[in-house]
Amino acid sequence: xxxxxxxxxxxxxxxxxVSRVLNKHPHVDPRLASVVMQAVKDLGYQPSRVxxxxxxxxxxxxxxxxxxxxxxxxxxxxxxxxxxxxxSAGYSLFLCNTDEDxxxxxxxINLAVAENVGGVVLTPSGPRTDLGSLASSGTPVVxxxxxxxxxxxxTVVVDxxxxxxxxxxxxxxxxxxxxxxxxxxxxxxTGLQRYQGYARTLEQxxxxxxxxWVRVADFREAGxxxxxxxxxxxxxxxxxxxVANNLxxxxxxxxxxxxxxxxxxxxxxxxxxxVPWASLLRPPLTTVAQPAYDLGLESARLLLSRLExxxxxxxxxxxxxxxxxxxxxxxxxxxxxxxxxxxxxDK
Amino acid sequence: xxxxxxxxxxxxxxxxxVSRVLNKHPHVDPRLASVVMQAVKDLGYQPSRVxxxxxxxxxxxxxxxxxxxxxxxxxxxxxxxxxxxxxSAGYSLFLCNTDEDxxxxxxxINLAVAENVGGVVLTPSGPRTDLGSLASSGTPVVxxxxxxxxxxxxTVVVDxxxxxxxxxxxxxxxxxxxxxxxxxxxxxxTGLQRYQGYARTLEQxxxxxxxxWVRVADFREAGxxxxxxxxxxxxxxxxxxxVANNLxxxxxxxxxxxxxxxxxxxxxxxxxxxVPWASLLRPPLTTVAQPAYDLGLESARLLLSRLExxxxxxxxxxxxxxxxxxxxxxxxxxxxxxxxxxxxxDK
DNA sequence: ATGAAAGCGCTAACAG
DNA sequence: CTGTTAGCGCTTTCAT
Numbered sequence: 001x002x003x004x005x006x007x008x009x010x011x012x013x014x015x016x017x018v019s020r021v022l023n024k025h026p027h028v029d030p031r032l033a034s035v036v037m038q039a040v041k042d043l044g045y046q047p048s049r050v051x052x053x054x055x056x057x058x059x060x061x062x063x064x065x066x067x068x069x070x071x072x073x074x075x076x077x078x079x080x081x082x083x084x085x086x087x088s089a090g091y092s093l094f095l096c097n098t099d100e101d102x103x104x105x106x107x108x109i110n111l112a113v114a115e116n117v118g119g120v121v122l123t124p125s126g127p128r129t130d131l132g133s134l135a136s137s138g139t140p141v142v143x144x145x146x147x148x149x150x151x152x153x154x155t156v157v158v159d160x161x162x163x164x165x166x167x168x169x170x171x172x173x174x175x176x177x178x179x180x181x182x183x184x185x186x187x188x189x190t191g192l193q194r195y196q197g198y199a200r201t202l203e204q205x206x207x208x209x210x211x212x213w214v215r216v217a218d219f220r221e222a223g224x225x226x227x228x229x230x231x232x233x234x235x236x237x238x239x240x241x242x243v244a245n246n247l248x249x250x251x252x253x254x255x256x257x258x259x260x261x262x263x264x265x266x267x268x269x270x271x272x273x274x275v276p277w278a279s280l281l282r283p284p285l286t287t288v289a290q291p292a293y294d295l296g297l298e299s300a301r302l303l304l305s306r307l308e309x310x311x312x313x314x315x316x317x318x319x320x321x322x323x324x325x326x327x328x329x330x331x332x333x334x335x336x337x338x339x340x341x342x343x344x345x346d347k
Numbered sequence: 348x349x350x351x352x353x354x355x356x357x358x359x360x361x362x363x364x365v366s367r368v369l370n371k372h373p374h375v376d377p378r379l380a381s382v383v384m385q386a387v388k389d390l391g392y393q394p395s396r397v398x399x400x401x402x403x404x405x406x407x408x409x410x411x412x413x414x415x416x417x418x419x420x421x422x423x424x425x426x427x428x429x430x431x432x433x434x435s436a437g438y439s440l441f442l443c444n445t446d447e448d449x450x451x452x453x454x455x456i457n458l459a460v461a462e463n464v465g466g467v468v469l470t471p472s473g474p475r476t477d478l479g480s481l482a483s484s485g486t487p488v489v490x491x492x493x494x495x496x497x498x499x500x501x502t503v504v505v506d507x508x509x510x511x512x513x514x515x516x517x518x519x520x521x522x523x524x525x526x527x528x529x530x531x532x533x534x535x536x537t538g539l540q541r542y543q544g545y546a547r548t549l550e551q552x553x554x555x556x557x558x559x560w561v562r563v564a565d566f567r568e569a570g571x572x573x574x575x576x577x578x579x580x581x582x583x584x585x586x587x588x589x590v591a592n593n594l595x596x597x598x599x600x601x602x603x604x605x606x607x608x609x610x611x612x613x614x615x616x617x618x619x620x621x622v623p624w625a626s627l628l629r630p631p632l633t634t635v636a637q638p639a640y641d642l643g644l645e646s647a648r649l650l651l652s653r654l655e656x657x658x659x660x661x662x663x664x665x666x667x668x669x670x671x672x673x674x675x676x677x678x679x680x681x682x683x684x685x686x687x688x689x690x691x692x693d694k
Numbered sequence: 695a696t697g698a699a700a701g702c703g704c705t706a707a708c709a710g
Numbered sequence: 711c712t713g714t715t716a717g718c719g720c721t722t723t724c725a726t
Binding site: 048 | 706
Binding site: 695696697698700701702703704705706707708709710 | 722
């Protein structure tokens with residue numbers, strides 16, 4: 001391996017000068033600089049980031065801690081958003097999948113400390129995620145997709161309440177009154193807020209919220225399927241459903257198909273978190289699209305600003321989701337079921 | 348930050364002893380060891396991986412260089428395969444998306460050298476990918492998904508020829524004779540081999556290969572769509588198509604739908620690379636499933652074996668794909684077109 | 695079995 | 711403007 005000493009010798013200067021040239025210090029003789037650069041080229045010299053990190057006590061690396069890169073396009077897009085900013089700012093990324101496991105998460109947070117990373121972008125696995133070691137080592141942290149109470153960290157989230165509101169208001173506008181909700185664990189801000197958006201929208205429209213039409217599942221495919229099966233088995237099943245993430249939506253669609261029912265005639269469906277294949281489904285699936293890439297971008301920018309010296313109060317950036325209307329939530333056919341469509345007893 | 352010196356002082360021993368305890372050296376007094384461990388706990392000491400890397404000249408980090416984590420589940424699964432092995436062996440991962448850009452790839456390879464990573468798992472962006480700097484720095488490299496000529500690196504690939512063979516043989520068995528192929532750039536081993544599997548299978552079945560039914564696109568959605576449009580515009584269009592990756596398959600399906608045609612009645616379709624939503628499509632999509640997670644797993648294992656001292660010749664691990672038969676390639680209806688279905692003139 | 699001390703490759707005072 | 715030198719935190723001879 002060729003080191004800075006080799007370059008210094010080849011260029012006939014001291015290592016300090018080589019270092020200055022490489023780090024573009026202002027006061028270096030241009031002629032010496034070019035000699036050094038030539039030596040660097042000739043020797044194919046690559047400065048050791050490890051040595052540099054040890055010396056400067058800052059590592060041009062971030063840890064990106066998420067739940068699971070495989071759960072669909074969402075985290076993949078977030079990751080790319082973060083990476084694109086990191087790359088152009090000269091940072092590299094440790095990819096850390098926690099699988100929502102607090103132990104694995106803690107272990108990756110330890111890694112971040114041990115590697116002395118410059119910053120961390122993290123989707124907390126739950127409300128008990130401990131950022132203490134990062135705080136005490138002075139490592140800036142940006143939370144993405146989920147908030148954490150009282151940690152004082154910059155946070156970037158999607159307006160989940162708004163997204164759920166858009167979805168449910170759209171269903172109500174389509175003439176659906178018996179609207180169910182399949183949400184995720186209420187311990188997650190996403191699961192809770194999407195439910196809250198659902199409930200509030202119904203209330204504000206004067207439609208009562210029935211607990212039996214609310215199912216709390218686990219954000220996974222099998223959970224969504226089981227929840228939908230339960231809804232369908234009800235004495236008075238709903239006529240539309242808002243499902244709080246894409247994996248559960250897949251499960252719900254399966255359950256509907258298995259029951260021999262049609263979307264949207266028998267059950268209108270709106271999912272949360274758009275997927276590129278939503279329009280390929282028959283019928284095409286209405287979803288609340290999240291700006292996942294932008295989520296990553298904004299997180300990275302907040303982190304960068306901290307690394308560039310900003311030290312103000314914690315910032316919360318809330319990004320708006322977008323309702324993508326497709327056929328799975330087409331308005332209720334008035335002609336087909338006039339009795340139901342007009343039998344609005346709650347008004 | 349608390350260092351090894353703090354621990355040594357707290358435990359009343361030398362830093363050497365602390366180091367020995369932490370690295371589980373054989374000859375340490377158990378009593379001293381426990382004193383040290385206590386001090387470590389009390390101080391919440393985390394050894395600096397940076398300093399350790401500098402000193403030992405090996406970094407417990409791998410670089411994982413792929414094209415783009417967002418192109419669907421494939422790379423996400425590969426990544427998880429690699430990460431799961433890396434994590435349990437105590438390694439962390441740099442995620443490096445090249446977007447097939449040779450410059451970005453080169454820049455990430457430089458990073459790997461500069462960070463002195465322990466190993467690299469890489470999907471080469473093309474045949475000109477230069478592994479020289481890694482070779483000369485003694486960093487083991489494992490190629491995944493795509494081969495590279497004469498680089499002497501361990502490689503893990505899917506048997507693309509076999510996969511294409513399975514797909515095309517299945518279509519032929521279903522009574523389809525006019526089978527087209529939309530493949531990727533022939534400069535990639537995947538694009539070339541999937542085409543080769545297609546062509547050979549037709550030849551061996553005595554079915555002539557027509558160049559006009561072969562389209563070379565770019566592995567992207569728009570490319571697949573354009574290619575399919577061209578095929579449909581032909582004077583004698585095919586009756587079935589084998590599409591060499593999932594993004595292009597999505598494009599092809601769109602083109603078919605836009606032309607007002609039905610799958611499989613007007614056009615049978617088999618895609619390459621399965622997706623979790625294949626069975627949600629109407630009709631469900633037949634695909635050649637790749638063992639993506641296992642691809643990552645095997646790559647990581649090969650890398651580990653090198654790090655554990657194996658220094659034999661380069662190994663090539665070839666994993667078999669699996670045909671997942673669904674309705675998009677249902678056998679030709681005998682009743683509808685008896686003349687074609689029985690008109691097997693080559694026998 | 696333990697400690698003292700050197701040094702991994704680099705940067706940043708401090709001199710000059 | 712450039713060189714000398716100390717030292718980042720750790721591991722590893724070399725003594726003892």
